Amino acid sequence: MKLIFYGTAAAEGFPGLFCECEHCQKARELGGRNIRTRTSCLIDGQYLFDFPPDVYMQALHGKLRLSGVRHIIVTHSHEDHFQPDELKMKRPPFAYPGEDEVLRIYGNDRVFERFLKAGCDDEYNSQYLRFVHVGPGKTFNVGEARVTPFTADHNNEYETCHIYAFSLGGRSILYGHDTGYFPECTWEALRGFRFDAVILDCTFGGIDWDSGHMGMKACAKVKERLVEQDSCGEKTIFIATHFSHNCAPFHESMTELANSHGFIAAYDGMTVEI
Numbered sequence: 001m002k003l004i005f006y007g008t009a010a011a012e013g014f015p016g017l018f019c020e021c022e023h024c025q026k027a028r029e030l031g032g033r034n035i036r037t038r039t040s041c042l043i044d045g046q047y048l049f050d051f052p053p054d055v056y057m058q059a060l061h062g063k064l065r066l067s068g069v070r071h072i073i074v075t076h077s078h079e080d081h082f083q084p085d086e087l088k089m090k091r092p093p094f095a096y097p098g099e100d101e102v103l104r105i106y107g108n109d110r111v112f113e114r115f116l117k118a119g120c121d122d123e124y125n126s127q128y129l130r131f132v133h134v135g136p137g138k139t140f141n142v143g144e145a146r147v148t149p150f151t152a153d154h155n156n157e158y159e160t161c162h163i164y165a166f167s168l169g170g171r172s173i174l175y176g177h178d179t180g181y182f183p184e185c186t187w188e189a190l191r192g193f194r195f196d197a198v199i200l201d202c203t204f205g206g207i208d209w210d211s212g213h214m215g216m217k218a219c220a221k222v223k224e225r226l227v228e229q230d231s232c233g234e235k236t237i238f239i240a241t242h243f244s245h246n247c248a249p250f251h252e253s254m255t256e257l258a259n260s261h262g263f264i265a266a267y268d269g270m271t272v273e274i
């Protein structure tokens with residue numbers, strides 16, 4: 001399984017869209033891996049987690065080929081994870097997909113509301129776009145992959161956000177953001193799953209935080225418990241991502257912090273083979 005992290009920032013991006021804080025100013029000066037776009041992750045060229053507002057930029061500069069993507073698995077309805085207006089570029093005359101070529105979007109009811117509001121189900125778009133409702137505990141097929149959603153600790157008053165187990169070709173990953181420290185129902189549901197890689201919400205980096213989002217300490221606690229309940233072993237790769245400008249997520253310092261807890265700090269364009 002080949003994972004490409006096209007975006008690794010929280011909602012505001014790094015540097016933040018409107019921000020002139022010292023971290024954002026420094027990120028602009030440094031450039032390179034200190035520049036982070038909104039989160040998405042591509043698996044084997046076909047499966048995309050989330051569809052952020054930076055998707056066009058990622059296609060231009062990160063070489064993301066959306067024509068090859070057949071499935072978009074959406075974690076929740078927040079704008080940094082789902083930008084449905086861009087989906088309408090899939091149909092003629094904006095693109096010329098092959099006959100019967102359909103792009104499937106998987107998500108919760110709130111994601112579906114945004115899909116409808118953007119007009120993605122009108123008579124033109126619905127020929128090329130199809131929404132699939134998914135919910136916690138119900139495993140479904142996505143192309144060749146098997147996917148199970150779990151309840152996240154995030155935006156709880158408004159929607160049930162998902163983290164996902166994704167298995168393909170004998171390998172499995174846990175796609176774990178946006179979320180705080182997992183709810184007990186999720187710990188229970190995760191029993192019996194085994195992961196080769198775990199990707200976690202590290203919005204707060206070195207700042208201690210475990211509710212709605214996580215910092216590195218909470219990520220380490222999740223790691224510990226996953227190992228304890230045998231969902232992960234010595235070979236499991238742990239990856240931290242979705243960093244906010246508030247935690248000064250410079251590539252070097254984030255790598256140092258993540259490594260000290262047995263994690264890799266993701267950066268835009270990072271490729272991982274598992």
Ligand SMILES: [Zn+2]
Pocket residue numbers: 010011078080081178242
């Ligand atoms: Zn987010």
Ligand SMILES: [Zn+2]
Pocket residue numbers: 015016019020021022023024025245246
């Ligand atoms: Zn800033």
Ligand SMILES: [Zn+2]
Pocket residue numbers: 076078154155178
């Ligand atoms: Zn969110």
